[in-house]
Amino acid sequence: MAASSNLTVEVVSPEKRVWSGEATMVSARTLEGDIGILPDHAPLLGVLVDGTVSIKAADGTSHEFAMSDGFISVSKNRVSVLGESA
Amino acid sequence: MGAQLRVYRRRMRSVKATKKITKAMELISASRIVKAQQRVNASSPYANELTQAVTAVATFSKVDHPLTTPSLSPRRAAVLIIAADRGMAGAYSNAAIKEGDIVVADLKARGITADAYLVGRKALNYYKFRNRAIAGSWTGFSDNPQFANAREVSAALITAFLAESDSADELHIIYTQFKSMITQIPVTNQVLPLVTEDAPAGLLPQYEFEPDASEVLNALLPRYVEARVFNAMLQSAASEHAARRRAMKSATDNADELIKSLTRLANAARQAEITQEISEIVGGADALASASAGSE
Numbered sequence: 001m002a003a004s005s006n007l008t009v010e011v012v013s014p015e016k017r018v019w020s021g022e023a024t025m026v027s028a029r030t031l032e033g034d035i036g037i038l039p040d041h042a043p044l045l046g047v048l049v050d051g052t053v054s055i056k057a058a059d060g061t062s063h064e065f066a067m068s069d070g071f072i073s074v075s076k077n078r079v080s081v082l083g084e085s086a
Numbered sequence: 087m088g089a090q091l092r093v094y095r096r097r098m099r100s101v102k103a104t105k106k107i108t109k110a111m112e113l114i115s116a117s118r119i120v121k122a123q124q125r126v127n128a129s130s131p132y133a134n135e136l137t138q139a140v141t142a143v144a145t146f147s148k149v150d151h152p153l154t155t156p157s158l159s160p161r162r163a164a165v166l167i168i169a170a171d172r173g174m175a176g177a178y179s180n181a182a183i184k185e186g187d188i189v190v191a192d193l194k195a196r197g198i199t200a201d202a203y204l205v206g207r208k209a210l211n212y213y214k215f216r217n218r219a220i221a222g223s224w225t226g227f228s229d230n231p232q233f234a235n236a237r238e239v240s241a242a243l244i245t246a247f248l249a250e251s252d253s254a255d256e257l258h259i260i261y262t263q264f265k266s267m268i269t270q271i272p273v274t275n276q277v278l279p280l281v282t283e284d285a286p287a288g289l290l291p292q293y294e295f296e297p298d299a300s301e302v303l304n305a306l307l308p309r310y311v312e313a314r315v316f317n318a319m320l321q322s323a324a325s326e327h328a329a330r331r332r333a334m335k336s337a338t339d340n341a342d343e344l345i346k347s348l349t350r351l352a353n354a355a356r357q358a359e360i361t362q363e364i365s366e367i368v369g370g371a372d373a374l375a376s377a378s379a380g381s382e
Contacts, residue, residue, distance in 0.1 A: 012135060014233045014316055016128040030296045045139055046296035047305045069309060071302075073139050075293070080135045082309070084233070 005039050006058045008078050011065055013085045018065060022058035026079050028072055035072075043075040053081050088359045094352035098345060105341035111174060112334035115327045118229070119267065122324035126264060129320055133313045140310045142293055143303045144280055151303050156279040160255035163198050164221070164246050165189055166239065166315070168261040168322040169206035171228040178262065178270070178329035179208035182322070185272035186260045193256075201254060203243060205319065221246070229323055236316035243315070244308050247278060255279075257311070261318035262325035268332070270325035277314050280307075 009026055011019040027036040030046040037044075048070035055063045070083025144154050167186040169179040186209075190200040201221035204210050206228040213220050222242045227235045246254045257278040262270050295302045 010131065010135075012132045014129055014132050014236075014313060015125070017131050031301065032297050035296070043293045044296060045143065045293045045302055047302055069305075071136075071139060071306065071309070073135065073293075082132055082135050082139075 005077055007037065007039055009055055009081070010079070011053070011055070011067075011081045011085070013083065018085050019055070019063060023055045023079070024058055025056040026053065026072075026081070028053040028067075028070075028081065030072070037072075037074055037079055039077055041074050041077075044072070045074075046072045048072055048081075048083060088355065091352060091355040091359060094348055094355055098348045098352065101341050101344050101348065105338055105345070108334045108337040108341060112331055112338055115331035115334060119324060119327040119331060122230075122320065122327050123264065126317070126320045126324055129313075129317055133317050136306070136310050136313045140280065140303075140306050143295070143299055143306060146293065146299065151300065151307070154278075154280045154303070154307070157255035160196075160198050162252060162254045163193050163200050163256035163258060164203055164243055164254040165193070165200045166203040166205065166243065166257070166259045166318075167209050168259070168318055169204070169209035169212075169228070170322075170326045171207040171225055173208065174333060175326055175330035176333035178326055178333075179206065179212075181272045182260055182262050183209055183212050185274060189258055189260060189274050193258075198256070201246065203239070205239065205322075228319075229326055231316070231319035231323055233312075233316055236312050236319055239319075240308065240312040240315045244311060259314065259318050261322045262329075264321045264324040264328065267328055270328055275314070275318070277311060280310075 006022040006024055007026060009019070009021060009023045010017065025036060025038055027034060028046075029035070029049050029051050031049060032046075035044075035046065048067060050068040050070075051066070053065045053067050053070070053072075055065075057063060065081070065085050067081065067083035067085055070081060073080045073082070165186060167182060169182045173179070186202070190202070193200045202213060202218065203221050204213060204223040205225070207225045210220070210223045210225060213223075222239075224235065224239055243254075243257055247257065256276065259275045259277055260272065261275075263273045264270055
């Protein structure tokens with residue numbers, strides 16, 4: 001069965017919180033390559049390359065954000081995407 | 087109209103015109119404080135997340151990075167002082183500059199040369215007037231800083247830090263912390279080398295790093311400095327507006343008082359004038375009466 005809980009995702013830029021909410025999956029591209037993050041992912045700190053971060057929200061919608069100089073941090077089903085959003 | 091009365095009226099007119107200006111500035115600042123405060127709040131999630139991430143990397147990785155390792159014998163320090171572009175804000179700029187002087191004196195006592203990086207025309211003028219060396223200065227955005235401004239300032243600071251020779255060993259930021267509408271305190275923050283904030287290491291998750299810890303740290307630290315500088319700028323901007331509002335409020339109050347006392351003086355002068363005119367008329371009538379009585 002699917003993971004019991006969702007991810008709590010926050011997309012924040014220096015100036016404001018761009019998006020926050022529940023999601024089932026977050027995918028982004030780090031310096032090493034594309035990663036997809038599902039619930040119960042191990043704690044991770046990654047450097048993102050400039051590009052898009054896509055989020056599948058829990059309500060079925062999907063969102064895409066163009067980020068530059070970004071980071072992703074994952075711990076205990078909390079995902080934070082930091083960066084300057086275009 | 088007598089000369090005295092005219093002088094009072096003229097002063098009243100001038101005070102009233104000044105009052106209109108100070109009142110307008112008070113209202114403008116009051117409305118901008120709220121916006122500036124919202125920007126401080128809006129920027130804090132980013133700063134908090136970044137601080138947490140940096141703390142995590144610095145705690146878990148034993149990477150030797152020039153930005154995290156304190157120098158054994160620090161010789162240079164970069165001091166960033168954030169003040170206002172414009173005056174009319176009471177002691178706001180001066181308080182930050184004075185705090186900067188204290189920090190520089192402290193550094194000197196420890197045998198460290200301080201390089202001054204200045205934000206705001208007031209700080210720049212203060213240093214220029216005293217012929218002090220300025221390592222870098224930025225003006226024109228103190229009341230509404232953008233992230234791009236913070237990035238520009240941080241870039242200069244980081245360059246100074248990573249320079250091959252004569253690099254800075256410490257970075258201090260002096261800014262005015264926005265406590266509330268009525269309290270703003272100039273504070274000094276050491277940003278680099280990183281003071282691992284007393285984070286309970288046990289509570290931090292055991293992160294995996296991608297690509298690896300030192301790469302992550304390399305990429306994170308400049309962002310961290312930017313976030314800290316940006317936050318300091320935003321807080322300073324909010325403090326500037328609050329200080330200006332307070333200064334303009336007391337200026338308006340003073341103008342009110344001045345107008346009141348000038349009105350009293352003008353009234354007294356007007357009455358004295360009338361009294362004098364009456365006594366002159368009475369005196370004149372008397373003289374006429376006695377003259378005509380004598381001729382009869």
